[in-house]
Amino acid sequence: MEITTFTIDQYDKLLSLWDRCGLKCEKDGRDSMERLEKQIYDDHVVILIMKDDDGQIIGSVIGTYDGRRGWINRLAVDPDYRGHRLAARLVEKAEMILTEMGARLFGALIEDENFPSMAAFRHLGYEGWEHIAYFRKKLKP
DSSP: OEEEEOOGGGHHHHHHHHHHTTOOOOTTTTTSHHHHHHHHTOTTEEEEEEEOTTSOEEEEEEEEEOSSOEEEEEEEEOGGGTTSSHHHHHHHHHHHHHHHHTOOOEEOOOOTTOHHHHHHHHHTTOOOOTTOOOOOOOOOO
16 A cells, blocks of 8 residues: 555545545535645645555545644545554654644544544544534635
């Protein structure tokens, strides 16, 4: 299994992985080709993919650094490949890169029904904070 940096020509394959993993995708918003391409060139973002021996994308993670905290987002491992510490390898690689950017604290937001991700993060030493409510505000054009 190889972990490499995502390139925009892999966009459709990445979204296909997210679909197989049940990740909600906003193709007209945060997950649009234009937005992901912009993130590729952002010095505070790393988008990693994992390929199997046949070159198929079977895993992904997006790491961001906000100047204070490293964030782990969009962690996905193809359901056919789960149970082999692949998520851990992706997170550890993202943490390494984010540490080089300056991060010393890491966070991840996980939807409450995403039990595989919760288990992976707990296994990696992340603590769950059940008493935090997430609020968001979307600006519309």
